Amino acid sequence: MKRLLFTLMTALAMLSLCHAENKQVRWEKLSPMLRQLVQQQQRLTTYRSTVNSQVERKVCAFVRISEHPDDVLNTYRCQDLASAGHIHIANIPLSELARLSCDPRVSRIEARPRGDILLDTLRHCINAVDAHEGRNLPQAFTGKGVIVGSMDIGFDLTHPNFYNDDASNYRIKCLWDMLSVDTVGSGLPVGRDYVGQQELLTLGHTRDGLEQTHGTHTLGIAAGSGYHTNYRGMAPGSDICLVSNAVSSNANLIDSTLHERYTFATDALGFKYMFDYAESVGKPCVITFSEGSSQDFWGYDLLYYEMLDNLLGPGHILVAAAGNQGSTKSWFCKEPNETSKGTFLISGGSCYCTLKAASDFDIRLVAYDQEHNDTLIINTQKVVNSPESLLSAPFSGIDSVEVQAYPSCYDTSETCYDLTFYSNNSIGIRPPLSLEVVGDGSRVEFWRGNSILATNKLNPLLDAGEPTHNIHSPSSSPRIISVGATNYRDSILNDQGKWKKYWTGEAGQRIAFSSVGPTMDGRIKPDVLAPGNNIISSYSTFYKEYHPKSADFDWEVASSDFNDRTYYWVANSGTSMSCPAVAGAIALWLEAKPDLTPEDVLTVLRHTCRHPEPSLTYPNNLYGYGEIDVYRGLLYILGIDKIEEISATHTNAVVRIDNRRAVITLPQTADVPFCVRVFHMSGQMVSDSRMPAGEQHYELQLSSLPSGIYAIQIDGAPLAKGSTLVRL
Numbered sequence: 001m002k003r004l005l006f007t008l009m010t011a012l013a014m015l016s017l018c019h020a021e022n023k024q025v026r027w028e029k030l031s032p033m034l035r036q037l038v039q040q041q042q043r044l045t046t047y048r049s050t051v052n053s054q055v056e057r058k059v060c061a062f063v064r065i066s067e068h069p070d071d072v073l074n075t076y077r078c079q080d081l082a083s084a085g086h087i088h089i090a091n092i093p094l095s096e097l098a099r100l101s102c103d104p105r106v107s108r109i110e111a112r113p114r115g116d117i118l119l120d121t122l123r124h125c126i127n128a129v130d131a132h133e134g135r136n137l138p139q140a141f142t143g144k145g146v147i148v149g150s151m152d153i154g155f156d157l158t159h160p161n162f163y164n165d166d167a168s169n170y171r172i173k174c175l176w177d178m179l180s181v182d183t184v185g186s187g188l189p190v191g192r193d194y195v196g197q198q199e200l201l202t203l204g205h206t207r208d209g210l211e212q213t214h215g216t217h218t219l220g221i222a223a224g225s226g227y228h229t230n231y232r233g234m235a236p237g238s239d240i241c242l243v244s245n246a247v248s249s250n251a252n253l254i255d256s257t258l259h260e261r262y263t264f265a266t267d268a269l270g271f272k273y274m275f276d277y278a279e280s281v282g283k284p285c286v287i288t289f290s291e292g293s294s295q296d297f298w299g300y301d302l303l304y305y306e307m308l309d310n311l312l313g314p315g316h317i318l319v320a321a322a323g324n325q326g327s328t329k330s331w332f333c334k335e336p337n338e339t340s341k342g343t344f345l346i347s348g349g350s351c352y353c354t355l356k357a358a359s360d361f362d363i364r365l366v367a368y369d370q371e372h373n374d375t376l377i378i379n380t381q382k383v384v385n386s387p388e389s390l391l392s393a394p395f396s397g398i399d400s401v402e403v404q405a406y407p408s409c410y411d412t413s414e415t416c417y418d419l420t421f422y423s424n425n426s427i428g429i430r431p432p433l434s435l436e437v438v439g440d441g442s443r444v445e446f447w448r449g450n451s452i453l454a455t456n457k458l459n460p461l462l463d464a465g466e467p468t469h470n471i472h473s474p475s476s477s478p479r480i481i482s483v484g485a486t487n488y489r490d491s492i493l494n495d496q497g498k499w500k501k502y503w504t505g506e507a508g509q510r511i512a513f514s515s516v517g518p519t520m521d522g523r524i525k526p527d528v529l530a531p532g533n534n535i536i537s538s539y540s541t542f543y544k545e546y547h548p549k550s551a552d553f554d555w556e557v558a559s560s561d562f563n564d565r566t567y568y569w570v571a572n573s574g575t576s577m578s579c580p581a582v583a584g585a586i587a588l589w590l591e592a593k594p595d596l597t598p599e600d601v602l603t604v605l606r607h608t609c610r611h612p613e614p615s616l617t618y619p620n621n622l623y624g625y626g627e628i629d630v631y632r633g634l635l636y637i638l639g640i641d642k643i644e645e646i647s648a649t650h651t652n653a654v655v656r657i658d659n660r661r662a663v664i665t666l667p668q669t670a671d672v673p674f675c676v677r678v679f680h681m682s683g684q685m686v687s688d689s690r691m692p693a694g695e696q697h698y699e700l701q702l703s704s705l706p707s708g709i710y711a712i713q714i715d716g717a718p719l720a721k722g723s724t725l726v727r728l
Helices: 032-046 069-075 094-102 120-125 197-203 214-223 248-253 256-261 264-280 302-311 380-385 541-546 551-555 575-592 598-608 630-638
Strands: 058-065 079-084 087-093 106-110 147-152 172-177 192-195 239-244 285-289 316-321 331-334 340-346 351-357 362-368 373-379 390-395 398-407 415-422 433-438 444-447 452-454 481-486 491-493 499-501 528-531 535-539 556-562 565-572 654-658 661-665 674-680 685-691 697-701 709-715 722-727
Touching: 032 058, 032 094, 058 069, 058 094, 058 256, 058 264, 058 302, 069 079, 069 087, 079 264, 079 302, 087 094, 087 264, 087 302, 094 106, 106 302, 147 214, 147 264, 147 575, 172 197, 172 264, 192 197, 214 239, 214 285, 214 535, 214 565, 214 575, 239 264, 264 285, 264 302, 264 316, 285 575, 302 316, 316 575, 316 598, 331 340, 362 398, 373 380, 373 390, 373 398, 380 390, 380 398, 380 415, 481 575, 481 598, 528 575, 535 541, 535 556, 535 575, 541 565, 551 556, 551 565, 575 598, 575 630, 598 630, 630 722, 654 722, 661 674, 674 697, 685 697
Parallel strands: 147 239, 147 285, 172 239, 285 316, 316 481, 481 528
Antiparallel strands: 058 087, 058 106, 079 087, 172 192, 331 444, 340 433, 340 452, 351 415, 351 444, 362 373, 362 433, 390 398, 398 415, 491 499, 535 565, 556 565, 654 661, 661 697, 674 685, 674 709, 709 722
16 A cells, blocks of 8 residues: 655644734644645745745635535635535635634634555455356346446556456546646546546546556456456456546646645545446445555544545445554553653654653653763643643754644543654664653553654663554544455466565465554554455556566566557555455445445444454454455345355355356266255245266256346255355
């Protein structure tokens, strides 16, 4: 998954403004990014005579308005882009942002910088292979009638993986390219959309498609047809709707005057675009989103989550990657009975971390020098009592250290402290730097931010840090399906005949890098896991042409010629890969029950997931409800799991329907007679047949049965015992 790179809490580093300025801005209503923009705008106004900008800068933000929203937005020249209840997504002129904050009808304005990026074996591992290869499930569930949405970067729109199996039907229906500069006549706040096969194929790739390919890979996992390969996605029969958004990896394509228009609010508009398209064609929709960022205690995800809650519901499901920070020391806690606890910090430059407590404590910083140690002790009560609750101090080897205090957005009885180190050089190398939390009776939690927690023989007692509490946002949102990664394939044979090994743990268990909970407000996440190691899917041919020597293609396993171009399949790893696998699986469930809600999906996961570590209690912060099982989920949704005779295990026999006959092929010749029973979805047994020994291929006549979905149960054949679903 793409790791999110955000500006280092720059809003916390701004100097306090004079009392007169404070009267003109309601700072408490603004998220940190917006506070920074107001301060920048005030400086710009001071030096207006030196500025000659032809473009009025605007920020895309969430606004909570209690009454008369049209009047409020019009008064401050804001463009209303979308709304849900009292929450609006609006383009706000930076020159009006301060005045808007002072309007008593406005209680909150929130924006956060844009994010960054975070199948053959896959389908076997989660019990879905038969859905895509003409065996067992395929006649019943391929995602047909479902929209698979993807918001990502680097889409190759011409890849045969996004046609059907024989490339006769192009399945991408529309694309909003947020980075497009061809905006004449566009009704969208940034970029433009492209609709229909001709427009999309003429475009060829998203604007970032020469430099990025992540979206081509993740979309192939969720919905790729495989195009004459074994590397099919989870929902090859679905239709596709795309949004190519802005992240740190493609920010160089954005005009500097437009940067503030690309925020989490813009991403929310992207989700709405895909759900709106699905509604326009009367189909359910599941969206995969393999991006994310760190959570925070400021609460500048709260309106984002509220807006997403309003978008989600029956037939509207959003799936997001949990993150790849699971093997990183991210958190520690000093308990009340501990005098102190701490760690060494390392960073390539400026960095930050966050502490939280309900009572006063001290932060002890030590810079270790060969001749003497420099110690700085910061009392948190002194920080709280400082102007703007912001305290700044010089320190050895660092330009400045700042501590900002503010109440937790989740529990106002607890105070949070963002500790920011500013430096143009590496931090914690020369000299080494330790951070220690000191205070008898106080319980203090620590989150690393973007620093590295290390140990050092200079003080071996300062070794705190656990690889936990690192779920990314928006995967941490309560109604979004949060996905972590399990491990199966340890290596691949590339197309040069070389084995490439990337092995991160025991088969079938959580990969160490997969982020773990709880969330910052203490909820269990992730919700579910799926394979995320060495997953093979489509790659962009345009990216390959511009980056022929990229190390990515050391992991290339296959290529195909199509329409006078060569297309590629490459192995990749991360929760970015497990996320679209779950989204594609949910597309199959939506085909069975189009009005599934996020809560319904969580219920299915609760009852049907595989438990990789039986000793654990589920759900938990490592696995959530466990690893997804597509087939058992279908049985649960259709109510077939309540039929005692139906096994929740797939049969190893190949079962296909040919001219209303069930053609059954066993793994090997039957050495004993066996039974084949057929059940209607109501639970009624409609056929009971005994098959003789001595054959491998059998036929069962079903011509007397009406059209519909049926469960076939095989018993007595040791290697083929189990069930499957077919459609007549």
